[in-house]
């Protein structure tokens with residue numbers, strides 16, 4: 001039965017959420033028995049994570065196909081063809097805020113639009129003709145073909161079709177093993193990394209480039225990558241390749257020539273970083289570009305890696321200039337937000353750490369924090385970073401989120417597009433920190449944008465009219 005699935009397609013999830021939240025009103029919400037070990041609300045830490053979503057719990061996780069699209073979509077000069085029914089393609093069509101400084105082919109999402117007849121007789125011919133037509137029309141540097149659920153079921157040989165078209169057209173045509181039923185978006189991330197690694201090293205040059213890095217796991221939402229790149233370039237660091245924000249196929253071809261990989265959003269691209277380390281010996285460090293502390297650390301860590309005094313001094317200069325400009329501007333927001341309560345729920349766990357620190361910078365208390373794909377180790381560290389009593393959740397669902405938002409009486413919920421209606425239905429301010437956002441929140445300037453957005457939402461007079469607040 002559809003509603004028994006742990007991971008739902010978008011429309012089924014929305015209907016289910018809506019019914020549950022509408023019914024909920026003021027009644028007590030209990031955790032499902034089998035979910036209890038994935039929630040930590042104080043006492044000795046004994047959480048479980050990295051499990052299949054529980055049937056019936058309506059996980060916020062999305063499917064493998066969606067995970068692959070998230071990672072590969074921002075490659076702006078590639079063709080992205082979804083082999084499947086049109087519904088899968090619409091799920092991700094141009095809803096992400098990844099910007100490009102040049103071509104914008106990524107914003108056109110193509111689908112083979114599999115119909116009943118294709119499902120019965122197979123879709124390989126349709127896929128072949130779609131690829132030929134699209135490559136002739138748009139002249140992409142590479143093509144990614146995403147397999148969806150139905151393709152896995154009927155067994156189309158996507159790889160064989162891609163191989164044939166690649167030979168005919170002379171560009172990489174790569175099958176992405178992203179059938180939705182293979183798991184959650186985490187498995188999709190892996191499929192995307194496997195696809196990317198097929199392009200790495202194909203420029204035919206081996207020599208590494210001096211003081212060079214790859215920025216992995218930033219998707220250039222609202223132009224954030226350009227902010228980060230500017231800091232590194234002011235330090236004298238050369239950025240070889242960005243995966244995948246403002247991404248270009250020719251840059252990915254030479255990703256193996258960078259001396260260091262900086263990995264943000266570790267869940268999505270850590271597999272690629274590991275393959276680069278294994279195959280080419282390129283070390284990696286993790287970074288986050290959100291908040292003053294983590295942004296500064298991301299710059300200092302690179303200077304430390306290259307062990308270069310001039311670079312270290314340049315990093316210090318960048319940080320001092322940016323922080324000196326930022327702090328006076330933050331002051332009025334901090335004054336109003338002091339003591340307000342926040343709940344945070346994101347896709348990957350690494351971002352949660354930065355958000356907890358950023359909210360502290362604004363004087364706010366984090367009373368609930370969690371992610372869709374964190375590990376036990378992530379949550380242990382998170383419970384140590386947060387104040388005692390903060391609820392830590394793994395792979396939660398709308399009802400649990402509503403329970404904790406109500407119990408903790410939060411003023412602000414930070415999440416993504418699936419969490420926004422939960423906040424608004426409960427009469428709580430919301431800040432979008434996911435791929436759909438149109439505001440740059442990374443870097444020092446991003447911290448100021450974050451403060452403005454949080455302030456506007458939390459301090460809005462509209463919440464006094466929300467039923468939950470009006471009753472108290």
Ligand code: SF4
Nearest residue numbers: 063065088148149180
């Ligand atoms: S790939 Fe499967 S689970 Fe994902 S959107 Fe398409 S049908 Fe739904």
